Amino acid sequence: FSVLGIETSADDTCAAILTSERKILSNVVRSQHSYHEAYRGIHPYAAIEAHQRHLPDVVRQALQDADMSVNDIDGIAFTRGPGLAGCLSVGSNAAKTLAAALNKPLVGVHHMQAHALTVFLTSPPEEAPEFPFLSLLVSGGHSLLLVAFSPTNFRILATTLDQSIGTAFDHVSKMLDIPWIAAGPGASLEQFAKTAVDEAGSDDIPFDDIFVTPMKNRLAFSFSATESQTTTFIAKKGGLQNIDTKTRVLLARAFQRGAARQLEHKLTMALKRCRKDGVNIRHLVVSGGVASNSVIRERLRACLDAASPDEHIALVCPPPKFCTDNAAMIAWASMDRFLSGDTDDYSVELISKWPLEEFGTSLTSRIA
Numbered sequence: 001f002s003v004l005g006i007e008t009s010a011d012d013t014c015a016a017i018l019t020s021e022r023k024i025l026s027n028v029v030r031s032q033h034s035y036h037e038a039y040r041g042i043h044p045y046a047a048i049e050a051h052q053r054h055l056p057d058v059v060r061q062a063l064q065d066a067d068m069s070v071n072d073i074d075g076i077a078f079t080r081g082p083g084l085a086g087c088l089s090v091g092s093n094a095a096k097t098l099a100a101a102l103n104k105p106l107v108g109v110h111h112m113q114a115h116a117l118t119v120f121l122t123s124p125p126e127e128a129p130e131f132p133f134l135s136l137l138v139s140g141g142h143s144l145l146l147v148a149f150s151p152t153n154f155r156i157l158a159t160t161l162d163q164s165i166g167t168a169f170d171h172v173s174k175m176l177d178i179p180w181i182a183a184g185p186g187a188s189l190e191q192f193a194k195t196a197v198d199e200a201g202s203d204d205i206p207f208d209d210i211f212v213t214p215m216k217n218r219l220a221f222s223f224s225a226t227e228s229q230t231t232t233f234i235a236k237k238g239g240l241q242n243i244d245t246k247t248r249v250l251l252a253r254a255f256q257r258g259a260a261r262q263l264e265h266k267l268t269m270a271l272k273r274c275r276k277d278g279v280n281i282r283h284l285v286v287s288g289g290v291a292s293n294s295v296i297r298e299r300l301r302a303c304l305d306a307a308s309p310d311e312h313i314a315l316v317c318p319p320p321k322f323c324t325d326n327a328a329m330i331a332w333a334s335m336d337r338f339l340s341g342d343t344d345d346y347s348v349e350l351i352s353k354w355p356l357e358e359f360g361t362s363l364t365s366r367i368a
C-alpha cells in the first residue's frame, strides 16, 4: 500500500511517498527559512503564500523521485492539525481535492502523533521502543513530555506554560544576532555556540548560573523564563553592542545548556512520577526539531543514566531530517488507518487546535 503524505502545518512544504513496508520512496521538504529570515520568525501570510506557491511542485517532485504516477498511489494523507489554520488549509485542500478527483481513500493526521511515532519508521524493529514509553516532543510549536501507551493513547505529563523551547531558541538566536544557516535559527545557535573562543574551554561558562531552572517543583516547562534570563543579561550589559563575540558565544552556550538543564530536571521528575504510578518505562523517544540538537541529546542521555542507574533506559531519536517537519512521518502515522479501512470523508475539516490527548477518542467528529 503506498501513501502520498502532505504536510503544511507550519513553515515547511512537504510531500512524501511511503509504502506499508516502511519504504520511503521519496521525501521532499521545501523549507521557507529564506522567506522568514526577513521577519526572523514565521510570518503567517508569507508562510501561506509560500505553501501555495511550492506545494504543486513539491508533490510533483515527490512523485518523480519515487518514479510513480499519481494513479499508482493507494491513499492520500495530510496534516489535519494542529498548526496554523491558513497553512494547514493549503495542504488539506490539495489532499482532499486530489483524493476526491482520483477516488482514493483519505486520512487526516495529527501532527504531534506523527512526530511521536516517527521513531517506528526510522528505527530498525529491534531498536523500536516498547509501549509504554516516554516521549519528549521539542519543536517550534511544542514542548511536551508524554507517556505513549499505544499509537493512539497518550497521557501528557508536562507542557510549556508559555512558549516552546524551539521558539526560545529562535528568539535568542535573533537576539544574539547569530547569522542564520539554512537549517534555521535554532540550528544556527547550536553551531554558533560551538565556535571556538580563546581561553574558555567548552565547559567553562562564567555566567552559567544565571540560567536557573524555573518551577523546580512542577513538571511544567517555561522557556520564556530561559529566554528572559538571556534578555536580562544583555540588558544589564547595556545592549548587544556592548557584548563582544566571545561573550556572545558563551551566552549562546549558556542558554543552550540552561534549556537542556530544564529538560533534564523535568525528565527526572517525570521518571519518578512514572515509577510511582507503576508505569514501567524502558525508552525515551525524543523528537521534534530541537531533538536534532546534539548538546541536548547528550545531556538527556547522561540524565537517563543518572536517574536510572540500575535499569538501562534507551534513548531513541529519529535522524535529524525526520525530527523536523516532513511528510514521511504523516504518511507513516496514517498507515494503520488506511490498512484497517478507517478513512476520512473528503469533507473532513482541519483542526487548528487539537490536544493530543483528545484525538484518539474523536477522530472524525471534531470541527476546526
Ligand code: ATP
Residues within 6 Å of the ligand: 009, 010, 011, 082, 083, 111, 138, 139, 140, 141, 142, 165, 166, 167, 169, 170, 183, 184, 185, 186, 187, 188, 190, 288, 289, 290, 291, 292, 293, 294, 323, 324, 325
Ligand atoms: P510543531 O511541530 O510543534 O508544529 P515546528 O513544525 O515549527 O513546530 P519543527 O520543524 O519540528 O517544529 O522544529 C523547528 C524548531 O526546532 C525551530 O524552533 C528550530 O529553531 C528548532 N531547531 C531545529 N534545529 C535545532 C537545533 N539544532 N537546536 C535547537 N533548536 C533547533
Ligand code: FE
Residues within 6 Å of the ligand: 111, 115, 139, 140, 288, 324, 325
Ligand atoms: Fe512539527
